Amino acid sequence: MINSKCKHYFNICFIPLSVIILFAISAINTTQANTIDLAQFEEGAIGHSIEYFQEKEIKLSLTEAQALFTNGVIKSGQSDSISLGIGVAPAWMKFTLVNNSMGQLNYRLAIETPWLDYIDTWLVHEEKVVRHIVGGDGYPFNQRPMPYKFYAFEQSLPPGITEVYIRVETKGPMAIPVRLSRVDKAIIRDITSAYQYGVLYGIMSALALYNLVLFVFIRQKEYGLYSLYLIGFVINSLSYTGQLHTLITPDYGPYFQDWLDISLMITYSIAGLHFARTLLQTSQYAAKLDRFVSKITIVIPTGMFIGFIFNQLFFSMILAFILNTCFVILFVAMGFFALKAKKPFAVIFLLSSVTAAICITISTLAVAGFLVPYNDYTFKAIEVGMAFEAILLAVILARQFRLAKMDKIIAEHYACTDTLTQLNNRRGFQVITQPVWQNIIRERRDVTIALLDIDFFKNINDQYGHQIGDKVLQQVAQCISNASRKGDICARWGGEEFIIFLPETSLTQATKQAERIRQVIEQLEVQIDNTLISVTTSIGLAGSENNKLNGAPLTLDSLESMINHADNALYYAKDSGKNQLHVANHQSSQQS
Numbered sequence: 069m070i071n072s073k074c075k076h077y078f079n080i081c082f083i084p085l086s087v088i089i090l091f092a093i094s095a096i097n098t099t100q101a102n103t104i105d106l107a108q109f110e111e112g113a114i115g116h117s118i119e120y121f122q123e124k125e126i127k128l129s130l131t132e133a134q135a136l137f138t139n140g141v142i143k144s145g146q147s148d149s150i151s152l153g154i155g156v157a158p159a160w161m162k163f164t165l166v167n168n169s170m171g172q173l174n175y176r177l178a179i180e181t182p183w184l185d186y187i188d189t190w191l192v193h194e195e196k197v198v199r200h201i202v203g204g205d206g207y208p209f210n211q212r213p214m215p216y217k218f219y220a221f222e223q224s225l226p227p228g229i230t231e232v233y234i235r236v237e238t239k240g241p242m243a244i245p246v247r248l249s250r251v252d253k254a255i256i257r258d259i260t261s262a263y264q265y266g267v268l269y270g271i272m273s274a275l276a277l278y279n280l281v282l283f284v285f286i287r288q289k290e291y292g293l294y295s296l297y298l299i300g301f302v303i304n305s306l307s308y309t310g311q312l313h314t315l316i317t318p319d320y321g322p323y324f325q326d327w328l329d330i331s332l333m334i335t336y337s338i339a340g341l342h343f344a345r346t347l348l349q350t351s352q353y354a355a356k357l358d359r360f361v362s363k364i365t366i367v368i369p370t371g372m373f374i375g376f377i378f379n380q381l382f383f384s385m386i387l388a389f390i391l392n393t394c395f396v397i398l399f400v401a402m403g404f405f406a407l408k409a410k411k412p413f414a415v416i417f418l419l420s421s422v423t424a425a426i427c428i429t430i431s432t433l434a435v436a437g438f439l440v441p442y443n444d445y446t447f448k449a450i451e452v453g454m455a456f457e458a459i460l461l462a463v464i465l466a467r468q469f470r471l472a473k474m475d476k477i478i479a480e481h482y483a484c485t486d487t488l489t490q491l492n493n494r495r496g497f498q499v500i501t502q503p504v505w506q507n508i509i510r511e512r513r514d515v516t517i518a519l520l521d522i523d524f525f526k527n528i529n530d531q532y533g534h535q536i537g538d539k540v541l542q543q544v545a546q547c548i549s550n551a552s553r554k555g556d557i558c559a560r561w562g563g564e565e566f567i568i569f570l571p572e573t574s575l576t577q578a579t580k581q582a583e584r585i586r587q588v589i590e591q592l593e594v595q596i597d598n599t600l601i602s603v604t605t606s607i608g609l610a611g612s613e614n615n616k617l618n619g620a621p622l623t624l625d626s627l628e629s630m631i632n633h634a635d636n637a638l639y640y641a642k643d644s645g646k647n648q649l650h651v652a653n654h655q656s657s658q659q660s
């Protein structure tokens with residue numbers, strides 16, 4: 069017991085731990101030098117090589133900033149991404165590039181967060197400003213240094229020393245991951261990145277679409293919410309990685325883009341939380357948590373909307389970050405509660421949510437420049453984690469779908485089966501015979517109905533008791549089933565009465581068949597302790613000859629009248645002394 073529990077928890081922790089180790093290994097490739105020697109530098113984040121300070125109140129000119137870099141209090145970058153908080157004063161950064169070769173070297177400089185509003189870069193060579201590059205998402209797309217998802221520009225660096233000064237001003241999070249790459253390397257990285265995002269978004273979009281189709285046809289909430297969650301995440305990811313604004317909303321301006329970013333951020337969180345509530349049915353065993361989740365998805369968006377009305381981006385942004393953090397924590401919490409309540413799929417859900425939480429934390433810390441190094445792997449950890457989560461959640465939904473289908477099949481089976489005899493019940497008989505009947509009419513075939521009733525059954529009940537009566541019913545049903553042909557449809561019609569539907573059988577052929585069954589039952593001996601009980605049956609038969617019943621061609625409605633004819637024939641058989649077969653159409657009886 070303990071072992072299997074340990075195994076469960078080990079499973080939950082193993083994959084997230086592997087992910088952490090992977091990222092820790094990837095962290096080794098970081099830049100440490102203060103001055104960058106281009107002969108030994110092809111590409112990478114250069115936060116460790118940056119010196120920086122923040123403006124106090126007055127906007128500084130380049131000359132004033134240069135003076136402060138020489139005489140003022142400056143800090144050295146301690147991580148790959150310089151991170152200073154949300155809504156803080158503009159930052160100045162400086163680093164030095166050394167080209168010891170004889171010729172020009174082509175490099176690209178990129179700041180890989182798309183939400184920095186105003187970025188100015190000055191390249192100073194031999195104490196002269198050789199280029200001033202203006203950009204940031206505060207500018208329309210066509211005014212940016214290059215048509216790229218982030219602030220980026222390319223430059224031929226002459227032999228000697230080039231000092232780079234960057235000023236960044238933004239209302240959003242001041243996370244500044246500066247990356248320097250040789251242009252050829254940057255292009256290869258762009259292509260690789262496009263493929264990686266293509267695969268990630270492809271998987272997630274396919275899952276979203278598939279579940280959307282399921283939702284449209286099945287109308288079960290969790291499929292729709294899951295789909296919304298994934299679509300929301302993909303669009304949000306496109307937006308915060310700058311790709312959405314490059315492709316669709318390039319010229320809508322920073323105001324639109326900022327509000328779109330935070331709206332998308334909460335959309336997928338809300339859909340995700342409601343999806344988890346519905347899937348895990350938390351209201352049944354974690355009512356308080358469930359209510360909290362519901363409330364938070366109403367209160368925070370309302371607060372953000374009020375912030376929007378009063379144009380308080382900072383306020384709404386903080387609320388969006390709170391909701392996003394709650395989303396990660398609550399997802400895991402719901403998984404734990406579900407595991408405690410022994411809900412099906414809780415282990416898989418917890419595994420997926422813990423992995424996603426770890427990956428989201430890795431990406432957030434990497435961009436914030438805290439503990440986790442900033443690199444391609446750590447920046448994309450969030451997408452990898454979410455894709456992993458999306459696949460596991462899809463597995464849960466698929467298994468749930470299969471179980472629901474099996475439940476339906478089982479329910480249908482029970483609805484159509486007589487529990488005592490395991491033959492079809494009246495409903496089962498109607499369900500099964502309906503398509504066969506249609507086929508018979510279409511193909512102008514013959515069919516016969518036999519109604520069987522156990523003789524003096526009340527006496528058996530009275531003499532031996534109801535339980536023994538049940539046993540007799542079971543054995544008679546077994547006899548009928550065994551003696552019938554493969555295509556015949558047998559059912560318990562009610563009480564001690566049975567019906568057999570004999571397709572492709574004319575009345576003449578069926579008479580022989582029914583007589584055989586009557587004889588088999590007559591020979592049956594049900595053993596109760598030391599007593600042997602014998603029973604007989606009376607049988608009424610009605611059927612078609614040359615696809616006609618009483619001279620009229622069979623129609624869709626003739627099944628009911630054929631059963632009525634068989635019932636009348638049975639009555640006649642009973643009335644004529646029982647233990648005999650009577651054929652309705654021929655108005656004659658056949659005495660055993």
Ligand SMILES: Nc1nc2c(ncn2[C@@H]2O[C@H](COP(=O)(O)OP(=O)(O)OP(=O)(O)O)[C@@H](O)[C@H]2O)c(=O)[nH]1
Nearest residue numbers: 521522523524525526527529534535537538563564
């Ligand atoms: N043990 C048992 N008895 C049942 C069940 N369903 C119906 N019966 C009994 O079957 C008996 C049918 O009695 P009757 O309709 O008088 O029929 P009969 O005694 O067979 O008389 P004839 O049909 O005229 O030969 C009743 O006593 C019912 O209670 C059942 O599921 N189990």
